[in-house]
Each structure stands twice: as structure tokens, then as C-alpha cells.
Amino acid sequence: xxxxxxxxxxxxxxxxxxxxxxxxxxxxxxxxxxxxxxxxxxxxxxxxxxxxxxxxxxxxxxxxxxxxxxxxxxxxxxxxxxxxxxxxxxxxxxxxxxxxxxxxxxxxxxxxxxxxxxxxxxxxxxxxxxxxxxxxxxxxxxxxxxxxxxxxxxxxxxxxxxxxxxxxxxxxxxxxxxxxxxxxxxxxxxxxxxxxxxxxxxxxxxxxxxxxxxxxxxxxxxxxxxxxxxxxxxxxxxxxxxxxxxxxxxxxxxxxxx
Amino acid sequence: xxxxxxxxxxxxxxxxxxxxxxxxxxxxxxxxxxxxxxxxxxxxxxxxxxxxxxxxxxxxxxxxxxxxxxxxxxxxxxxxxxxxxxxxxxxxxxxxxxxxxxxxxxxxxxxxxxxxxxxxxxxxxxxxxxxxxxxxxxxxxxxxxxxxxxxxxxxxxxxxxxxxxxxxxxxxxxxxxxxxxxxxxxxxxxxxxxxxxxxxxxxxxxxxxxxxxxxxxxxxxxxxxxxxxxxxxxxxxxxxxxxxxxxxxxxxxxxxxxxx
Amino acid sequence: xxxxxxxxxxxxxxxxxxxxxxxxxxxxxxxxxxxxxxxxxxxxxxxxxxxxxxxxxxxxxxxxxxxxxxxxxxxxxxxxxxxxxxxxxxxxxxxxxxxxxxxxxxxxxxxxxxxxxxxxxxxxxxxxxxxxxxxxxxxxxxxxxxxxxxxxxxxxxxxxxxxxxxxxxxxxxxxxxxxxxxxxxxxxxxxxxxxxxxxxxxxxxxxxxxxxxxxxxxxxxxxxxxxxxxxxxxxxxxxxxxxxxxxxxxxxxxxxxxxxxxx
Ligand SMILES: Nc1ncnc2c1ncn2[C@@H]1O[C@H](COP(=O)(O)OP(=O)(O)O)[C@@H](O)[C@H]1O
Ligand SMILES: [Mg+2]
Numbered sequence: 089x090x091x092x093x094x095x096x097x098x099x100x101x102x103x104x105x106x107x108x109x110x111x112x113x114x115x116x117x118x119x120x121x122x123x124x125x126x127x128x129x130x131x132x133x134x135x136x137x138x139x140x141x142x143x144x145x146x147x148x149x150x151x152x153x154x155x156x157x158x159x160x161x162x163x164x165x166x167x168x169x170x171x172x173x174x175x176x177x178x179x180x181x182x183x184x185x186x187x188x189x190x191x192x193x194x195x196x197x198x199x200x201x202x203x204x205x206x207x208x209x210x211x212x213x214x215x216x217x218x219x220x221x222x223x224x225x226x227x228x229x230x231x232x233x234x235x236x237x238x239x240x241x242x243x244x245x246x247x248x249x250x251x252x253x254x255x256x257x258x259x260x261x262x263x264x265x266x267x268x269x270x271x272x273x274x275x276x277x278x279x280x281x282x283x284x285x286x287x288x289x290x291x292x293x294x295x296x297x298x299x300x301x302x303x304x305x306x307x308x309x310x311x312x313x314x315x316x317x318x319x320x321x322x323x324x325x326x327x328x329x330x331x332x333x334x335x336x337x338x339x340x341x342x343x344x345x346x
Numbered sequence: 347x348x349x350x351x352x353x354x355x356x357x358x359x360x361x362x363x364x365x366x367x368x369x370x371x372x373x374x375x376x377x378x379x380x381x382x383x384x385x386x387x388x389x390x391x392x393x394x395x396x397x398x399x400x401x402x403x404x405x406x407x408x409x410x411x412x413x414x415x416x417x418x419x420x421x422x423x424x425x426x427x428x429x430x431x432x433x434x435x436x437x438x439x440x441x442x443x444x445x446x447x448x449x450x451x452x453x454x455x456x457x458x459x460x461x462x463x464x465x466x467x468x469x470x471x472x473x474x475x476x477x478x479x480x481x482x483x484x485x486x487x488x489x490x491x492x493x494x495x496x497x498x499x500x501x502x503x504x505x506x507x508x509x510x511x512x513x514x515x516x517x518x519x520x521x522x523x524x525x526x527x528x529x530x531x532x533x534x535x536x537x538x539x540x541x542x543x544x545x546x547x548x549x550x551x552x553x554x555x556x557x558x559x560x561x562x563x564x565x566x567x568x569x570x571x572x573x574x575x576x577x578x579x580x581x582x583x584x585x586x587x588x589x590x591x592x593x594x595x596x597x598x599x600x601x602x603x604x605x606x
Numbered sequence: 607x608x609x610x611x612x613x614x615x616x617x618x619x620x621x622x623x624x625x626x627x628x629x630x631x632x633x634x635x636x637x638x639x640x641x642x643x644x645x646x647x648x649x650x651x652x653x654x655x656x657x658x659x660x661x662x663x664x665x666x667x668x669x670x671x672x673x674x675x676x677x678x679x680x681x682x683x684x685x686x687x688x689x690x691x692x693x694x695x696x697x698x699x700x701x702x703x704x705x706x707x708x709x710x711x712x713x714x715x716x717x718x719x720x721x722x723x724x725x726x727x728x729x730x731x732x733x734x735x736x737x738x739x740x741x742x743x744x745x746x747x748x749x750x751x752x753x754x755x756x757x758x759x760x761x762x763x764x765x766x767x768x769x770x771x772x773x774x775x776x777x778x779x780x781x782x783x784x785x786x787x788x789x790x791x792x793x794x795x796x797x798x799x800x801x802x803x804x805x806x807x808x809x810x811x812x813x814x815x816x817x818x819x820x821x822x823x824x825x826x827x828x829x830x831x832x833x834x835x836x837x838x839x840x841x842x843x844x845x846x847x848x849x850x851x852x853x854x855x856x857x858x859x860x861x862x863x864x865x866x867x868x869x
Contacts, residue, residue: 545719
């Protein structure tokens with residue numbers, strides 16, 4: 089459903105990403121991992137139409153993207169700059185639905201349902217500044233869920249919360265997104281997280297970022313923070329991705345590389 | 347405010363010229379009765395002529411003197427008072443309610459009273475202007491003193507300098523950028539109040555008086571021309587003071603910039 | 607309780623000043639400086655000895671305050687609406703600010719009181735003139751602050767709005783304006799105190815009603831306590847408006863104060 093063809097972007101004379109090619113199928117959860125500053129955010133912002141890439145194309149359902157595409161939601165890392173502090177959680181989640189032509193009652197009901205899914209039914213009336221970072225990021229996720237996008241982009245969504253919350257949010261994302269059948273592109277610099285969350289892990293090189301690895305994650309059973317991370321397959325994959333991120337040549341020790 | 351550079355200056359010029367041309371054309375095409383409200387060109391011409399008109403210049407000089415004296419008196423009162431209140435916290439706490447009661451009183455409301463008190467119109471005008479111009483200097487000075495690095499004060503004190511010395515060597519220079527801002531605001535406020543008191547209380551000289559006289563002759567061209575000159579004078583004074591601040595207090599801006 | 611008493615104690619200087627002032631003025635017996643008790647008495651007689659049905663205000667108070675406050679509030683409201691609208695335009699429409707900057711700087715530098723006689727010649731004495739002066743004089747803080755506030759909207763807020771495809775109206779109404787609101791309110795507050803000043807000016811220079819006119823009348827009848835009472839009245843009105851405004855601001859901007867405290 090999403091296809092990047094030779095996507096490149098230069099800021100002035102600084103090349104941030106260089107001919108990135110990528111195909112994402114409907115319903116896939118793809119993690120993009122790469123070192124800090126390799127252009128991950130640039131990539132995501134190009135897809136979201138927040139910047140106009142200087143080269144290449146972004147195709148959504150076969151159509152080139154121009155401006156911000158419909159049916160696309162983003163969860164930003166910096167929730168404090170993405171949730172509006174002058175609105176309650178409910179209003180924040182419901183606001184994008186105005187575009188969907190729903191009346192107030194329907195909007196509130198949909199927003200409430202989304203907040204319930206992220207476990208914040210009781211905090212609907214709270215304002216962002218009354219919530220912890222983890223709660224705020226849940227609201228961001230709820231906002232994306234209520235919007236029911238076909239494609240959900242997440243830019244280091246769990247980068248600003250503590251480790252425990254992070255694990256909770258990872259599981260929450262996997263659970264609710266499986267439920268909605270959404271396609272997800274999640275960006276992270278955390279190798280461990282990319283393998284845990286993704287059906288596929290795409291590795292970007294150091295700047296200028298370009299795809300250096302694309303691995304399918306095949307792990308048995310539903311994922312679990314403790315058990316999954318103990319699996320041999322998980323450990324091997326993680327090592328593999330780790331090497332790619334550090335720019336080493338990959339060992340082909342049984343890991344399937346596309 | 348937009349940053350000033352070549353391109354923005356040019357755009358500003360285009361915008362200004364465009365507006366003047368449109369107004370002039372509208373006037374000439376009969377958008378209003380130019381017998382009553384003169385053309386832009388007439389007004390601008392008159393403003394230029396006023397600069398060499400002896401009658402106006404006498405008034406302008408009078409207003410200018412009043413303004414300068416008012417500003418001096420303001421500084422002489424407000425800076426020491428601000429230093430004192432800024433350095434002696436209990437004094438500031440005690441006086442704060444008085445300041446808060448006095449500040450909202452519109453200075454112009456004092457004019458009818460002050461007229462009765464002074465036989466000399468200049469004194470009356472100065473009093474009115476000072477009452478209004480006092481506050482920005484006072485408040486900024488207090489604020490500036492607060493902002494002075496306590497460590498620097500402590501250092502001097504530990505070397506046995508008395509409070510007067512500390513005030514002069516550390517507090518005054520440290521607070522100077524804030525005081526300068528206060529004085530710049532006061533300068534603008536004082537211009538307005540000098541001409542306002544001339545307008546309300548009358549007298550023999552002063553731009554406000556000049557405008558009143560022009561009014562009695564229905565000379566809108568002269569009234570608007572004089573008003574334009576006062577406005578330009580305000581811009582000039584402000585620009586000069588800003589330039590002075592930038593020169594004198596580069597260190598302060600560097601520090602403020604580093605802090606953010 | 608403790609805080610309340612310390613709050614009251616903070617104001618000890620006010621009664622002390624009043625007592626000293628009373629003593630001094632009684633000793634000097636200058637006609638220009640009547641004792642505060644006389645001023646308060648005059649204040650009461652003129653304006654506060656009315657029937658309960660009028661909140662104790664006398665007919666004279668209603669006749670005097672009504673036109674003044676009406677003009678003040680009307681002028682301030684018009685200036686607020688215009689200032690916000692123009693400020694949004696200047697802040698959001700690229701280039702507009704650059705083209706208009708010199709003209710706006712110039713207009714802002716004109717002392718509004720000087721416009722009173724000009725408007726008088728154009729429109730004659732009356733409410734339109736006074737409104738025009740107030741609007742012209744107090745629009746600038748709102749305009750400048752709105753422009754600044756609207757420009758300073760966090761990029762993250764706008765990007766979120768773009769991603770979720772907010773309509774232009776929603777971006778303005780639900781993102782840009784609320785985000786700029788703290789600055790806009792600061793401007794509105796400054797404008798309100800300026801509006802009081804310009805109301806007095808416009809009534810002093812030429813008017814046949816309102817507080818300024820009444821003040822002039824007291825002066826011309828050598829009623830010194832009356833003159834002082836008017837000055838006190840204007841100070842009280844200034845304080846009152848400011849306090850009311852702060853209450854309103856606290857309600858509308860509670861998110862702002864709290865959001866800052868929690869960061
Ligand atoms: N607006 C911009 N202007 C100039 N350079 C930028 C801009 N945004 C990002 N960059 C640079 O591009 C590179 C990639 O940035 P980014 O995409 O944010 O990386 P990542 O998200 O992978 O950490 C960085 O070196 C960054 O400094
Ligand atoms: Mg990034």
C-alpha cells in the first residue's frame with residue numbers, strides 16, 4: 089500500500105536521506121531502525137507530507153503523495169508539542185474527527201471508545217499537563233486510533249517515556265493495531281524495540297540514510313515482553329540488526345534477509 | 347517585528363509608497379471633500395513647511411524642553427527609588443501596594459488639579475509627564491536590580507565594600523540594560539503627556555497649543571502636519587535609544603541569548 | 607487563614623499613608639489638598655449615596671459613569687476585535703507584515719490625544735469621535751501581541767493539524783488562536799488601561815458628558831475635594847478593571863498557567 093521510490097531529501101546542501109526504496113504491504117508492521125541523525129524523521133515527514141522530498145516519490149495505494157495524505161495518522165515523539173494543552177484528552181482525541189463530518193455526540197463517543205482502548209477512560213476530562221508522559225503518549229495513540237487511518241506513522245513514539253511504560257506502550261500498540269488491522273510504520277533508534285514490535289525491520293545506514301537491511305521477523309506465538317526477548321530467534325535477529333545499524337557486514341547465520 | 351534587511355526595507359517602502367499613492371488618488375478623484383480633509387500631498391507638504399515655520403518652531407522648542415526636563419526629573423526620581431526598592435526587599439514589599447494603587451490613576455486626570463497648583467505652565471506639564479513616565483523606569487529598575495547576579499554582590503561585600511559602593515559598582519551597571527529599557531518607554535510616554543497637557547490645559551507655547559490654535563481656524567492641514575511631526579519625533583527618539591542600548595549593552599544581549 | 611492575615615498585613619502601608627495624609631492636610635489646611643476624609647465624603651455624597659435598587663449609586667453617578675464606561679467598553683471591544691483580526695492577518699499572511707510595517711510603526715507612534723482635535727474637526731463633538739480616538743489609541747498592544755503570538759505558534763502544533771487535515775477554520779480557531787491567547791490577553795489588558803486614559807482625555811478635551819467632563823466641571827467650580835474624588839474614582843476604576851480582567855484571564859487561560867507550572 090505504501091511505496092517509496094528513490095526517496096531522497098537534502099536540507100540546503102546537506103543530504104539527509106539518499107534514494108530510499110521500500111514497499112509496505114497492507115496490514116504490515118514495519119519498523120525502521122537506524123542511528124540517530126540518519127534521516128529517519130526526514131523519511132517519516134516526507135511520507136506524512138510535512139516536507140516535500142527533493143527527490144523520488146512516495147506512492148500511497150499507487151498514487152503519488154502530494155501534501156498530507158488522507159487516512160494517515162502520526163504519533164510524534166514529542167507529545168507535549170503534539171497534544172494541545174488547552175484541550176482535554178477527550179477533545180484532543182475528538183478534534184481530528186471534525187473532518188470526518190461527525191456530530192459532536194458521535195465524535196465524543198468515538199473518542200471515548202479510543203481512550204478506553206488505551207486504558208484512559210477515566211482520564212478523558214484531564215488536560216495533557218495533568219498527565220504523565222506515558223499517559224500523554226497513550227492519548228496520542230488514542231487520537232490516531234479514533235481517526236482510523238489506513239497507515240499509522242510513529243516517530244520514536246516511546247522515546248520519551250521510562251522503560252516500564254515503554255514496554256506497556258509497545259504491547260498496547262501491537263494489540264490495538266492488530267485489532268484494527270492498520271498498517272504501521274514505526275521509527276526507532278532502539279534495535280531491541282524494532283525486533284520486538286516489527287513484522288519486518290528495515291535498517292537505515294548512517295547519514296545520508298539509505299536502506300542497508302530489510303529483515304522479516306518470524307517469532308512464534310504472541311509476543312511477550314519476557315518470553316519473546318528470551319527466544320533464540322529474537323536474540324539472533326537483534327544481533328543481526330545491531331550489526332547492520334553499526335554498519336558491519338551482516339552474518340548470514342540463518343536469518344532470512346530479503 | 348520583522349527583521350530589517352534590504353528586502354524587507356524595500357517591501358516596507360513599496361507598501362508605504364503604495365498607500366500614499368492610493369490615498370492621494372482617492373482624494374483627487376473626489377473620495378472625500380478635500381476642502382475639509384486635505385490631500386495627502388498637501389499634508390506632507392505642510393509638515394515639511396512647518397519645520398521652517400518660526401511660529402511652529404517656537405512651540406516645538408518649548409515642547410522639546412518640557413519633554414527633556416520631564417525625562418530628566420523622571421530619571422532623577424525613579425532610578426534611585428528603583429535601586430533602593432530593588433536592593434531593600436522589605437521596602438519594596440511595603441511600598442508595593444502604594445505603587446499598585448497609584449499606577450492605575452491616569453496621569454491626564456491630574457491635569458485639572460495640577461493646573462490649579464502651578465502658576466507656571468511648564469512645571470505643570472512636567473509634573474503630569476513625570477507622573478506617567480515614572481512607572482516604567484521604576485518598575486524596570488526594580489526588576490533589573492533583582493536580575494543582578496547575587497554572587498557578584500556577595501563578592502564585593504565580602505571584600506568589605508559598603509552598600510553604597512556595591513550599588514554603584516555592581517547593581518547599577520548590572521541593572522543598566524533594564525533601566526535603559528525603562529527610560530526608552532518613559533521617553534515615549536513623556537512625549538504623549540507633554541503634548542496632551544498642552545492640549546488640555548492650554549498655554550502660550552507648545553505643539554499642543556499650536557494644534558489647538560490651528561483647530562480654531564479649522565486648519566486640518568496644519569493639525570495633521572504637526573501631529574505627523576510629533577509621531578516622527580517619537581520614532582526617531584525610540585530608534586536612537588534602541589541603537590544606544592544595542593551599542594552599550596551588547597554584553598547583556600549576548601548573555602540573555604546564551605541563557606535561552 | 608494565616609495567608610489571609612498576612613495578605614491584609616501586606617497592605618499596612620495604605621492605612622498608615624491615609625492617616626499621615628489626613629494629619630498633614632488638616633495641619634496645613636491648603637485648599638488644594640483637602641483631607642482624605644473630605645474626599646471620601648465627597649465621593650460618597652456624589653456617587654454612593656443612592657438607593658439600594660441602584661446598587662447605592664446615585665442618579666448623578668449613573669449619568670456620569672454610564673456614558674464614560676459605555677464608550678470605554680465599546681472602544682476597547684472594537685479595538686480588540688479589529689486588533690486580533692489584523693494581528694492574525696499580519697502574523698499568518700506571509701509578507702504582509704513587511705509591506706505594512708513602516709506605516710503601522712508610524713501610526714503607532716502618533717500620540718492618540720492629538721487625534722482628538724483632528725477628529726473633532728472631522729466629526730464634531732460626540733461619541734463617534736471619542737470611540738475613534740479610543741479605538742485608534744488602544745488597538746496597538748492587541749495588534750502587536752496578536753501578531754507575535756500567532757507567529758510563535760509551536761511548529762509541532764501546526765504539523766499535527768496538517769497531518770490530521772484540520773480545516774483552515776479549525777486550524778485558526780482551535781490551534782492558532784488558543785495558542786496565541788496568552789499573548790493576546792496580555793495585549794488586551796494593556797489596552798484596557800489605555801482605554802481608561804483615552805476615555806478621560808477625550809472627555810477632557812471636549813465633551814458634554816462623562817467622568818472627564820464632570821471632573822472639569824468640579825475644577826471650574828473650585829470644588830477641590832470633588833476634583834480629588836474624581837481622581838480617586840479613576841484610580842479605583844483602573845484597579846477594578848484590571849482585577850476583573852485578571853479573573854477572566856485566569857478562567858480562560860487556566861490551561862496556560864497550569865501547563866507552565868507542570869513543565
Ligand atoms: N529542517 C532541517 N534543516 C536542516 N537540517 C535538518 C533539518 N531537519 C533535520 N536536519 C538534519 O538532517 C539529519 C537527519 O535528521 P533526522 O531526519 O531528524 O534524523 P533522525 O530522525 O534519524 O535522528 C540530521 O543531521 C539533522 O541535523
Ligand atoms: Mg528523529
